[in-house]
Every structure is written in structure tokens, then in C-alpha cells.
Amino acid sequence: MRVDELGERALVKQLARIGYPPNATLPPGDDAGAVPWGGGHLLLKTDGFAYRQVALQGMSPEAVGWRAVTAVASDLVAKLARPLGFTLALAAPGEARVETLVGLTRGAARAAAAYGAALLGGDTNAGGELAIYASGVGVARAVLPRAAEPGDGVYLLGDRWGLSGAAIHAHYHGIPLDAYPAIRRAGHWPKARLEVLALGAVRDALSGSADSSDGLAETLWQLAEALGVGIHLEALPVFPEVRAYATEAGVDAHELVLYGGEEYEVVLVVKPGGEAAVERALRAAGVPHHCVGRVVREMGVWYRGEVLARRGYAHFQD
Amino acid sequence: MRVDELGERALVKQLARIGYPPNATLPPGDDAGAVPWGGGHLLLKTDGFAYRQVALQGMSPEAVGWRAVTAVASDLVAKLARPLGFTLALAAPGEARVETLVGLTRGAARAAAAYGAALLGGDTNAGGELAIYASGVGVARAVLPRAAEPGDGVYLLGDRWGLSGAAIHAHYHGIPLDAYPAIRRAGHWPKARLEVLALGAVRDALSGSADSSDGLAETLWQLAEALGVGIHLEALPVFPEVRAYATEAGVDAHELVLYGGEEYEVVLVVKPGGEAAVERALRAAGVPHHCVGRVVREMGVWYRGEVLARRGYAHFQD
Structure with missing residues (x-):
């Protein structure tokens, strides 16, 4: 089956369960993955998107880089994890401007700093269009899953x-x-x-x-x-x-x-x-x-x- | 300047320094990023590539997914960090086969398990070609940087x-x-x-x-x-x-x-x-x-x- 026949929602549901560890402290498909660590929890999250998908009219590369780290930080924070570090991986066509990639990275670094965390490098690759993948790690004493009970x-x-x-x-x-x-x-x-x-x-x-x-x-x-x-x-x-x-x-x-x-x-x-x-x-x-x-x-x-x-x-x- | 005029090596060198934290315990541009954490070090790494770049003749999607996690695990291990968790983000065109994405994820999960770690979910996005981004987090008591002295x-x-x-x-x-x-x-x-x-x-x-x-x-x-x-x-x-x-x-x-x-x-x-x-x-x-x-x-x-x-x-x- 083609992925556009299955659709993203069903695909994500299928992929999220594969190999998801039984000792995970957040369920598969939650906003971030989590494993027990040192009396608490270690959370990891990756979020990717195409530049043209998210760059609104008048939005600078810095703002797009900021947004990439913010999306991951927000997932960690929603689970009550304090962000510690982020990475930024970029795919770019050969004709992309170096200034754009520098701007993206600067924005990501500013966001990481704003969240009390570090931008810990990344990766660059050739790609048909400009795409951004931010990853982040955080720690939590107690995590908050996607959960709800009648009456809440x-x-x-x-x-x-x-x-x-x-x-x-x-x-x-x-x-x-x-x-x-x-x-x-x-x-x-x-x-x-x-x-x-x-x-x-x-x-x-x-x-x-x-x-x-x-x-x-x-x-x-x-x-x-x-x-x-x-x-x-x-x-x-x-x-x-x-x-x-x-x-x-x-x-x-x-x-x-x-x-x-x-x-x-x-x-x-x-x-x-x-x-x-x-x-x-x-x-x-x-x-x-x-x-x-x-x-x-x-x-x-x-x-x-x-x-x-x-x-x-x-x-x-x- | 275009990125293909600057070249990857110079680009990576420029980007790796942006916002790299002064308290980092590995230098910018090292195999992974590291910050002090709980008496040791927390390491984070992302590595991305296009499927067609790495899928050798006869290599299954499982093997490519395995390789994606292995590349990150190898960077962590080289710095003396024990891998704890990985994520896998996939970009795919609408006509990509669901079986391929499932295979990639299965391979990634197998690799994570082989390294005593967990595959903690990931992300899927539409993209012009199939691309894979693996991220991993690890912990180390003492890290080993890219360093060398005459006589070593x-x-x-x-x-x-x-x-x-x-x-x-x-x-x-x-x-x-x-x-x-x-x-x-x-x-x-x-x-x-x-x-x-x-x-x-x-x-x-x-x-x-x-x-x-x-x-x-x-x-x-x-x-x-x-x-x-x-x-x-x-x-x-x-x-x-x-x-x-x-x-x-x-x-x-x-x-x-x-x-x-x-x-x-x-x-x-x-x-x-x-x-x-x-x-x-x-x-x-x-x-x-x-x-x-x-x-x-x-x-x-x-x-x-x-x-x-x-x-x-x-x-x-x-």
C-alpha cells in the first residue's frame, strides 16, 4: 500500500508501536518517548518539517529555526520534562543559501538558550528541498502521559x-x-x-x-x-x-x-x-x-x- | 553564497559553532554533543541521510533502518556513552510503500534493542524522496573527545x-x-x-x-x-x-x-x-x-x- 492511501494518522499509529519498549514510561504515540532513568525519566523527541510548510509570510530563517526547537521543547514541557539539549539536522538543495542555514541554526540556538538548554550540533545533508529536523532530550521526575478519565x-x-x-x-x-x-x-x-x-x-x-x-x-x-x-x-x-x-x-x-x-x-x-x-x-x-x-x-x-x-x-x- | 559553493565541510564547521554551549563537555563538531548531567554527561546526536544514498544492492529496508540507528549508536559509543534511546523520523513521498516505512522502523527498533536501548517513536513527513533521520541519547561517566597530542x-x-x-x-x-x-x-x-x-x-x-x-x-x-x-x-x-x-x-x-x-x-x-x-x-x-x-x-x-x-x-x- 502507498502511504498516501493509508494516510498519515494510520501510518503514525502503526509505526509508533514498532519496537516500543515495554518499560517505556509514556505510551506509544505520546508527545515524546520516555524511559526510566536515574529515579526519573529521560525523554526524547524528534520533529521534522519542510521549510515551505511552516515559513509564514515575512518569517525569517531565524524564526523558522526557533520554531523547530520550540515544537520539540513544547512536547517535552507538556510531559513535564525539562529540556537539556537539542540538535538540528538540515536537508538542503545545493542552491540553498548558506545565510538561510546559518539563520536557521542561529534561531534554533536562541530557542535552546531560551529554554535553558544547549544546541548540541546537528547534521547537514543534500535534499530536494529545505527540511528541518529538530531533536531534543529532557528529564522529568514524574511524566504526564496522554491520559484522561471520565469526570476529569x-x-x-x-x-x-x-x-x-x-x-x-x-x-x-x-x-x-x-x-x-x-x-x-x-x-x-x-x-x-x-x-x-x-x-x-x-x-x-x-x-x-x-x-x-x-x-x-x-x-x-x-x-x-x-x-x-x-x-x-x-x-x-x-x-x-x-x-x-x-x-x-x-x-x-x-x-x-x-x-x-x-x-x-x-x-x-x-x-x-x-x-x-x-x-x-x-x-x-x-x-x-x-x-x-x-x-x-x-x-x-x-x-x-x-x-x-x-x-x-x-x-x-x- | 550557495551551499554547494561553500561545500559541506566548511558549512558544517560554520554551523557547528553556532550557539554551542560554553559548558559543553565535547567540542563543537565532535561526533556527538554533550552537556554535564548528574555527575556525568548526557550526549545527543542526530544523523540523517537519503535512502538511495545508503541502500546498497540487495539491502532491505530493515537493514537501512538498522544502519540509521547504528550510525548514531556508533557515535555515542565512540565517545564512551551508553545509548539509552533513539527516535526515527522519516520523510517520504506519497507514493512510498507503507511496507518500506514499516521495514525501516522494524530495523531501527531491532538495532536499538541490540544496543540495550529503546526506539522511542519518531515522526513522519511528506518529502520529495525517502529520507531517514535517526537521533539518539546516551549517558557517559567520562567522555572521550576528538583529541590527540604529539606522541600519542x-x-x-x-x-x-x-x-x-x-x-x-x-x-x-x-x-x-x-x-x-x-x-x-x-x-x-x-x-x-x-x-x-x-x-x-x-x-x-x-x-x-x-x-x-x-x-x-x-x-x-x-x-x-x-x-x-x-x-x-x-x-x-x-x-x-x-x-x-x-x-x-x-x-x-x-x-x-x-x-x-x-x-x-x-x-x-x-x-x-x-x-x-x-x-x-x-x-x-x-x-x-x-x-x-x-x-x-x-x-x-x-x-x-x-x-x-x-x-x-x-x-x-x-
Whole structure:
């Protein structure tokens, strides 16, 4: 079978299980891989993409390099692991500009430093198009898997919900972002939220977490499907700039929140009764948070009572 | 400037320094990156390649996946780090076969297990051609950098010298390997030598090490140039099967040893006076070893008194 017949979602599910170790401390297909190490956990993650896939209008090579490391850092942080080091592997055609590769590497190094970690070299290869593979290693005392139980509360952490979606929408529709600095910042320079690591102190109040980079709706559907549970969404954060952009662009602001993608924010699943302690920890750490719904027994994802359409990004099929 | 004008060697040298942390415990451009961690060192490495670059005649996707993890494992082991986990990221065109990707992942998982480590998932992306990026993390009590001082002895560890070169030569010249099982094994299923980790016990007798995957001559030139020293090669191991193949193929057996590539073996640099202890440790660990020369003050590489030509493999320029 061809990979474009199978589709990315089914392919990833199949590959993620191959040889995945029985002593792993995160399930296969989670945001990162983890093995026990020194009384805690060692996490490893690789994320690759084509330059043209992610370079939004006006985005510099530095910003793309920053984003590559940020995507990996966000996965590690969502699992409560502190990033220690990153590598950056580049594939480039012979006619690529050295300045572009230097810019990518500089951006990756800046991001690594911003996360208190090191850029530990990388690799370059000839390739048909410019592609970037970032890898990162982190350590955690206790990890947070993709897990949820009926009755749990669902929270969105951070403040990029809808903003990254608006930045991507603006890119594809040629809409200038001069009047929307927060949208531009979320799209060009998203920052992984190291402050989320403070949740380690309230680990017992948590069921699980997921990094959202495929879009909120897709992330929730992945959780629901993998865990055999349902998620009822009741409220969504719609920030003023997202509302203003949506009005100008003639789109539904909720669509930007649900189908944006590349948020690099955390979806947090909190045990019943744990809400107060978790909210206190998030406030103390300065992490914006929004209680958006609840986990139910029946498999599916609903938004205000209606089944939420699944239209996430999938490679091989667009 | 275009990357094919600058060339891979100069590009890698430029990129390797960007943001490389001052507290790193291996120098930029070494076989892996390393930071201090928990009284020891945490090492991270990524290695990428195009499938068609490395799949020799008759090599299965499993063998290519095995090789991807082996290349990374060999770099970690050469620095005296024990591998703990690997990831595998794949880029594939839509028409690629699912079976190929499954095979690559199975091979990678087998290799990880063979090295006592875990395959911790990965990533898939659409790409113009099939490409593989393996990353690995390892830990070491004491690391061994690319270092050498005049007076040091130079050793080749392992038994694939010339054999991997013969396998690559056979591939490009359409020569069947049925009569050469050791050459085929070295080319298709090279195994990183975990036994080399036994050298941790004689770390004080060692100056440095380098993984050889660009070919012996290129590896020695890299060492000489980076360290400002010279290397006098006096003897080279030429194994019977390499000699037989060279005779049949009408090539110089020494050329196969010097310019082979993809050995995934270690070049070891031993302090003067340390030879006996190191040889004892290698014998006890069952690591084949060959004393091949000595480090000198004058920069360069010589083989039996003649300057050794530098003809390593470089991306972007072939």
C-alpha cells in the first residue's frame, strides 16, 4: 500500500508501536518517548518539517529555526520534562543559501538558550528541498502521559489559542498583520512554556496532557480516540485580537481557535477535585489557563452539544 | 553564497559553532554533543541521510533502518556513552510503500534493542524522496573527545576496515558478494561496538577518539586539521576477504581501507605509555584492535612517509 492511501494518522499509529519498549514510561504515540532513568525519566523527541510548510509570510530563517526547537521543547514541557539539549539536522538543495542555514541554526540556538538548554550540533545533508529536523532530550521526575478519565476537567494553558490559527490564516489569504502584533508574535515566535513544569508539584491532581500543534480539535479527537473517552467542550477562549482579526477577515473566531494549529500550548486534563490546587499552581507560575470542558464516557468530541468536526492537518493527503 | 559553493565541510564547521554551549563537555563538531548531567554527561546526536544514498544492492529496508540507528549508536559509543534511546523520523513521498516505512522502523527498533536501548517513536513527513533521520541519547561517566597530542598512538578498533569499503565498491560496480559474506555483513548489517565502553576503565590512558564513517583517510584528516597535529600511518589492517575482493575487483586493498566509509568503527588515540593498559582492556572486552600509527607535531596525514590524499565523501559536491 502507498502511504498516501493509508494516510498519515494510520501510518503514525502503526509505526509508533514498532519496537516500543515495554518499560517505556509514556505510551506509544505520546508527545515524546520516555524511559526510566536515574529515579526519573529521560525523554526524547524528534520533529521534522519542510521549510515551505511552516515559513509564514515575512518569517525569517531565524524564526523558522526557533520554531523547530520550540515544537520539540513544547512536547517535552507538556510531559513535564525539562529540556537539556537539542540538535538540528538540515536537508538542503545545493542552491540553498548558506545565510538561510546559518539563520536557521542561529534561531534554533536562541530557542535552546531560551529554554535553558544547549544546541548540541546537528547534521547537514543534500535534499530536494529545505527540511528541518529538530531533536531534543529532557528529564522529568514524574511524566504526564496522554491520559484522561471520565469526570476529569479539560484546561487549555497559554494564550496563543486562535492567534496561531489567525497567523496561518493570514498567511494563506495574504492578509497583513501590522495591526495584530500578538497574532504575528504567536505565528512567528511562539515560545514553549517552561513555567508549565511547575505542575510537577501537583502531579497527583493531574490525569494527563497533550501538546497542541495539530490544532485543538484534532488534538482532542486524538485523545478521545486513543483513550476511548469523550470530551465535552463548553467554552473556548477567544482573545480580543483574534475576534478583531476574524471580523476583518470574515471568518468565525471559534474556527481559528479550533482548527488553528501550531499553538505549542498544552491541553491539560485535571482529576475531579484537583481543579483548585492546579489552578493555584498555574496562577503562581504565571501560566494563563482556561477551563474549557469535561471528559465523558462516550467516545467523541462535542462543542456545546454538537459533534465537533475533525479537520486536522495530515501529511500525504493535502 | 550557495551551499554547494561553500561545500559541506566548511558549512558544517560554520554551523557547528553556532550557539554551542560554553559548558559543553565535547567540542563543537565532535561526533556527538554533550552537556554535564548528574555527575556525568548526557550526549545527543542526530544523523540523517537519503535512502538511495545508503541502500546498497540487495539491502532491505530493515537493514537501512538498522544502519540509521547504528550510525548514531556508533557515535555515542565512540565517545564512551551508553545509548539509552533513539527516535526515527522519516520523510517520504506519497507514493512510498507503507511496507518500506514499516521495514525501516522494524530495523531501527531491532538495532536499538541490540544496543540495550529503546526506539522511542519518531515522526513522519511528506518529502520529495525517502529520507531517514535517526537521533539518539546516551549517558557517559567520562567522555572521550576528538583529541590527540604529539606522541600519542593511533589505533583502529573493530574488524570492518576495508570490508565496508568493499561493500560500497561492489554496489557501485555491480559485483556480487555471494563469495564474500563478511563484506556483505559489514555493508548491510554493521553493528556498533558496545564493548568499546569498557575503555571507560582506562580513560586516563586515552587522549581521544573519533567514529569513522566518512572513511579512514577523511576521519584522520579531520582530526589533524581540527587539532593542528599530524598523523603518521605506518600499517593498515588488510583482512583476507578484503584482499581477495580487491584482487577480483582489480582495486588496491589499501584504498578500500583508506577510502571506504561507513565503517562505524572507532579510531582511538592513546597516550604514550598507555598502550599496554589499553590493549589489555580491549582484549578483555573482545574488541579487535590494530596499532596503525602515531601523532606528530606537524599538521598533515602521511601513510608510510607519503602525504595521504584526501578524498572523503562530501554532500552538495558530488
